[in-house]
Amino acid sequence: MVEIVDQTSARAWLETKGHQTRIRFAARCALRGLPGIGLWSETVESGFAFASFRAAFITTAVATSKDSHSLDLAEAVAATRANSNSGLGGGAPVQIATDAGDGLIFALGAAATSDNSVESAVGSLRCSSGVIRKSADGTENVSEGQAAFSAASMDANAFLDMESRALWGDEVTPEIIQSGWNALKNQLAINGQDWAFWIEWYEGILKGEPLPLDLTRRIALEVTDADWDAGPKRVSERIEEIRLKLKVKTLAEELAEAAYRAQPGTRGIGDNKGPSLEDDLLLVQPTETITWVAASELRHQAESDAPEPSRIEQAVSLLAGVLKAVGLWIAGTVATGISVASVAVIKKGADAWAIQNQDKLVELIDTTLRWLSLMN
Numbered sequence: 001m002v003e004i005v006d007q008t009s010a011r012a013w014l015e016t017k018g019h020q021t022r023i024r025f026a027a028r029c030a031l032r033g034l035p036g037i038g039l040w041s042e043t044v045e046s047g048f049a050f051a052s053f054r055a056a057f058i059t060t061a062v063a064t065s066k067d068s069h070s071l072d073l074a075e076a077v078a079a080t081r082a083n084s085n086s087g088l089g090g091g092a093p094v095q096i097a098t099d100a101g102d103g104l105i106f107a108l109g110a111a112a113t114s115d116n117s118v119e120s121a122v123g124s125l126r127c128s129s130g131v132i133r134k135s136a137d138g139t140e141n142v143s144e145g146q147a148a149f150s151a152a153s154m155d156a157n158a159f160l161d162m163e164s165r166a167l168w169g170d171e172v173t174p175e176i177i178q179s180g181w182n183a184l185k186n187q188l189a190i191n192g193q194d195w196a197f198w199i200e201w202y203e204g205i206l207k208g209e210p211l212p213l214d215l216t217r218r219i220a221l222e223v224t225d226a227d228w229d230a231g232p233k234r235v236s237e238r239i240e241e242i243r244l245k246l247k248v249k250t251l252a253e254e255l256a257e258a259a260y261r262a263q264p265g266t267r268g269i270g271d272n273k274g275p276s277l278e279d280d281l282l283l284v285q286p287t288e289t290i291t292w293v294a295a296s297e298l299r300h301q302a303e304s305d306a307p308e309p310s311r312i313e314q315a316v317s318l319l320a321g322v323l324k325a326v327g328l329w330i331a332g333t334v335a336t337g338i339s340v341a342s343v344a345v346i347k348k349g350a351d352a353w354a355i356q357n358q359d360k361l362v363e364l365i366d367t368t369l370r371w372l373s374l375m376n
Contacts, residue, residue, distance in 0.1 A: 036100035038184025061220035103127030
């Protein structure tokens, strides 16, 4: 049983662990102190909150990555550290917010390099304890600060799966942290919907229900420096685009597999090259085959680093055509101006599969149209 009661005992334990565990430990400590930024009334307006969320998210992405030393993530960390010099490094007028920001800088340091990563992780723990033991009026309660060490002990004893545990375990969230988080959410709410993701993300971590690892990693890699520099609205749009892209991939993959298994077997479609939108006889094929071809194309586009809007629209047109051919309709295509393919239902009963899977077809079309609307 590991018991972390101070910085010395934390350092002794960290020295027995590898770099990745140190990053994860540092990230969790910094995340515990993060709500402290909410006790500064200008944390959102000043940009301090935005810089803090960026630092916390990138550190968490590296902490939960299986290949944290990849060049791409290293570049994301370096860019975020450079940003923190101005966004966090200047500190905030309220000491609690400054401690929270410093904890994030220490966590980024641990993520950046194995050199001195033990001290970076200890520094992150020290800052989270500093946030907790302070009160809004500036007084300190040392015993309150021990909650940070108790939570760190929990992480140390479950270091293989610490991210799946609630941030404070079975303990009550310290009052200063809860107050800070409530104050921060109020400030974010005043500033509009651009912050909805960050509230969802942090509350998931609080509960031990983090975002899927693949989504976390994609956001860390695909939201560029230019996006971050453009501000919260742009980042919010990019994150939503990435989430929808991943959802399209999942939905399209599932529908394509189901349609492929159900199709009666059609000669001349795809041949040995796989399904294609260019097959001349596609529109007179069974709805299962058309769905297979269209969903396969959407899966391919969602997997691509450079998706092609024209091909996405073509695939959506086919799926909407399948629905229309069996007496159903998808209104979203009208709103976006996408035409509906003239799909023929050749034989009696051929619409049974499409009707049975109409909900999946509609969900894929709707999700794809939302994704398409966010593309540049």
